[in-house]
Amino acid sequence: MSQMTNETLANNGRMLFIECDNLVKIYKVADLEVVALQGLDLLVREGEMMALVGPSGSGKSTLMNILGGLDFPTAGRVRVGTHNLLDMTSRDQVKYRRHMVGFVWQQTARNLLPYLTARENVELPMALAGFPGRERHERSKDLLERVGLADRMGHRPDRLSGGEQQRVAIAVAMANRPAMLLADEPTGEVDSASAEAIFQALRTLNQEFGVTVIIVTHDMTVATRVDRVVGMRDGRTSTEILRRRDGDIAISEEEFAILDRTGRLQLPEAYIDALDMEDRVRLRLEPDHIGVWPEANPQGEMSSSDNQEAQQ
Ligand code: ADP
Numbered sequence: 001m002s003q004m005t006n007e008t009l010a011n012n013g014r015m016l017f018i019e020c021d022n023l024v025k026i027y028k029v030a031d032l033e034v035v036a037l038q039g040l041d042l043l044v045r046e047g048e049m050m051a052l053v054g055p056s057g058s059g060k061s062t063l064m065n066i067l068g069g070l071d072f073p074t075a076g077r078v079r080v081g082t083h084n085l086l087d088m089t090s091r092d093q094v095k096y097r098r099h100m101v102g103f104v105w106q107q108t109a110r111n112l113l114p115y116l117t118a119r120e121n122v123e124l125p126m127a128l129a130g131f132p133g134r135e136r137h138e139r140s141k142d143l144l145e146r147v148g149l150a151d152r153m154g155h156r157p158d159r160l161s162g163g164e165q166q167r168v169a170i171a172v173a174m175a176n177r178p179a180m181l182l183a184d185e186p187t188g189e190v191d192s193a194s195a196e197a198i199f200q201a202l203r204t205l206n207q208e209f210g211v212t213v214i215i216v217t218h219d220m221t222v223a224t225r226v227d228r229v230v231g232m233r234d235g236r237t238s239t240e241i242l243r244r245r246d247g248d249i250a251i252s253e254e255e256f257a258i259l260d261r262t263g264r265l266q267l268p269e270a271y272i273d274a275l276d277m278e279d280r281v282r283l284r285l286e287p288d289h290i291g292v293w294p295e296a297n298p299q300g301e302m303s304s305s306d307n308q309e310a311q312q
Contacts (some may be wrong), residue, residue: 112169146204199225
């Protein structure tokens with residue numbers, strides 16, 4: 001990329017791959033407007049494997065559809081690699097979907113053709129993109145081996161378990177060497193052992209091809225399997241769980257609230273409820289933190305001893 005700025009270099013030296021800045025999506029249904037994304041900010045580094053979690057209706061699918069080039073945002077800024085997604089023609093969008101993105105959907109039927117074998121399913125997108133037969137054959141074998149299905153290549157989907165079908169779907173999504181894999185609830189319909197194998201397949205491809213992976217999930221064990229979990233609420237990113245690693249070993253997990261560029265912060269619902277906070281809060285700047293009190297709580301005001309300290 002020619003216009004590399006400090007902003008596009010993330011702190012660990014990896015390039016920023018996705019930048020969403022104040023992203024807005026409004027759906028118009030008859031006379032009603034539904035604001036699905038309301039000023040969402042998100043940065044994702046190249047080669048990161050991250051998860052999006054959040055209650056139903058918080059905007060996860062809307063964000064995935066925009067990142068996947070299936071839908072246009074209403075306002076804001078969104079860049080993926082060198083593509084500005086707000087400024088694409090329908091033709092650019094088709095190219096973008098074909099070369100940049102691989103999709104894995106929750107419903108296995110949406111991912112695979114039932115009358116083709118696993119290997120033929122993986123070869124199909126390559127055939128449509130014009131890859132020669134030999135390359136298709138080699139790559140489909142290689143991908144199916146990497147997702148642990150070397151002995152299932154000749155099976156049609158109805159001879160595979162749900163989890164195996166999802167792993168074939170992951171291989172299909174990788175067929176045309178996309179820069180990014182988007183997986184919407186890939187483990188939603190399988191048992192926990194199959195879920196483990198699906199996450200493992202995604203991790204293997206992430207590590208071996210450097211593909212950036214974003215997973216929408218309700219699976220609460222996801223935090224142990226990805227680099228970062230971003231929580232969404234009301235059309236915005238609200239929390240992040242980061243894992244600190246020492247080599248391959250995760251040593252701790254820490255939850256953060258997200259502070260956006262204009263200084264907005266969402267307090268966790270449980271904290272607000274616990275202290276009955278409403279409408280307004282008191283803030284106080286301390287040397288190394290900021291205190292937040294309910295409006296009615298006088299502790300948020302400076303006590304007379306604090307005043308004396310401040311005056312000294
Ligand atoms: P999630 O994936 O987190 O469940 P969605 O992105 O599906 O959330 O939905 C966010 C909000 O946008 C919801 O209020 C939903 O009803 C609305 N929404 C999503 N898609 C459409 C659409 N095609 N038309 C109208 N409203 C939509």
